[in-house]
Amino acid sequence: MFAIRNVLSCFVLILYATAATAATVQPLPSWNDAPSKQAIVSFVERVTTEGSADYVPTAERIAVFDNDGTLWSEQPMYFQLFFALDRVKALAPHHPEWKDKEPFASLLKGDVKAALAGGDEAILEIVMATHAGMTTAAFEKTVKDWIATAKHPNTGKLYTEMVYQPMLELLAYLRANGFKTFIVSGGGIEFMRPWTEAVYGIPPEQVVGSSIKNRFEMRGGAPVLVRLAEINFINDKGGKPVGIHSHIGRRPIAAFGNSDGDLQMLQWTAAGDGLRFALLVHHTDAEREWAYDRKSHIGRLDKALDEAEEKGWSVVDMKRDWNVIYPPEK
């Protein structure tokens, strides 16, 4: 019986392999035939061709992706901040003191700009008030409920509908070629994990991000992890190679980012032995998405753009290189 089932599944495999051969004639359909696409395909072919000088064994085919601005949009502010603001509104009835306390007072009046005028300190206060103090299980449920229903103020889309179709194809293409794909984001690790598997095909154990501390506790005989209002790790800039080393323990051979926060991750990846690949997404499409780079407060791309030029890293010109931005509406 076992053998018969295998014969059957082998025929399926053969059909699939034939289809796959046909499909590899045209991978990455949402990418125009620009240098960025050519560089990706050439890299993947070289590291996967057995006997080639550039061949890399499957176990070492690690690819890392920034999230905000690389896999999904990040304007007019990081989507996790929209989540935090929505949480402030939801929690306000339990915090009457917020009425007279910044940055909450401005937020509750709907004046986001005034609330964020306090800079990083204000943001940290909002994040801690909305991300800490509950169990990890409770937080996960809150994120899942929000991501399933909340909509972006400009596009009216679900946030998970604002992922980049070309990058979804790239993730699938790399995995079909034996790569393990990881997210390495400045965003919260526990904000991403509840939905990355469904949206990107990236399981929780392949998500690296910023974090607050957790504490193990017994509550009524049951173990829980409690989220503390204390920064554990900031997975940005020089923190990205540190996060990669901590979670993955080996150097990626390909890295994808879009901002100066990704520069060190690209440097770390590119500096390894053998063939390496580094790519930046340059947001150049004000019509279909947003156009911003050297002077943007969100996702500033300045030093990394210069270094890409200097080192010959790939740069996606979103307007030129992508024939689609978001997945087709269902």
Added chain:
Amino acid sequence: MFAIRNVLSCFVLILYATAATAATVQPLPSWNDAPSKQAIVSFVERVTTEGSADYVPTAERIAVFDNDGTLWSEQPMYFQLFFALDRVKALAPHHPEWKDKEPFASLLKGDVKAALAGGDEAILEIVMATHAGMTTAAFEKTVKDWIATAKHPNTGKLYTEMVYQPMLELLAYLRANGFKTFIVSGGGIEFMRPWTEAVYGIPPEQVVGSSIKNRFEMRGGAPVLVRLAEINFINDKGGKPVGIHSHIGRRPIAAFGNSDGDLQMLQWTAAGDGLRFALLVHHTDAEREWAYDRKSHIGRLDKALDEAEEKGWSVVDMKRDWNVIYPPEK
């Protein structure tokens, strides 16, 4: 061509499947037919049988293993401490001041007992002097060189020859049944990763352990990670569920340990929804390995043994349950 190659590999697959069917009649050959083996096999069959009430999808088949005392021996002291002591000797020429400074002075005279009389503080000092101050690449090389040649003082074996054959079989058995196997150890994450893939088949990204902090730096234009003399995380006791949550991001369905340091990991695993499995290795074989439990300074098994009895967790009686301890000599 592609299709022909697939037909050929399908015949190989069918042969292999037939062999595998025969093999599943007798999994875990180094395990005697004791309750521990029966419980493992029953658990695996229940969670992998499609349509069964206990079925668990492949992606959620996460199994976590302590290392010291669970996958390899840990007496008369943790093997990483032997590494540290050897490093003290190797580094002593560069540290003339150690001659008059404890715990180094005693160590260099060969009096380990006197050196460790300083307790945790002395151990911390030895660890930092030998594990910090170099790049991650340099440390990795040092570990690889040591583990390839250093021998255990009592057995004369390489340390990697003191892994438990029954546990190697268990790891392979779980993986053959779709499990992802992780190490979750109090030992140093960067001390384990250089050899766990070759020895246990567990890749670096599936190793969770204690760590010191790393810092990203550019040295002569090249990026490096530098190991700092500062504790980052202690992956022991209540730290184990925290480490699991940080690295894996979902709750395991099976956990394997041997000491009170593993208790919270087993509690966390066992408290999840659906069928769960928790097992303790009880060191009862003074002849073939070591016998110790409630009063041992290394690998104390006291509270966890009581809780295993209370909750019906599996306990391996090493002397009774394992017909082999270490892999056959090559």
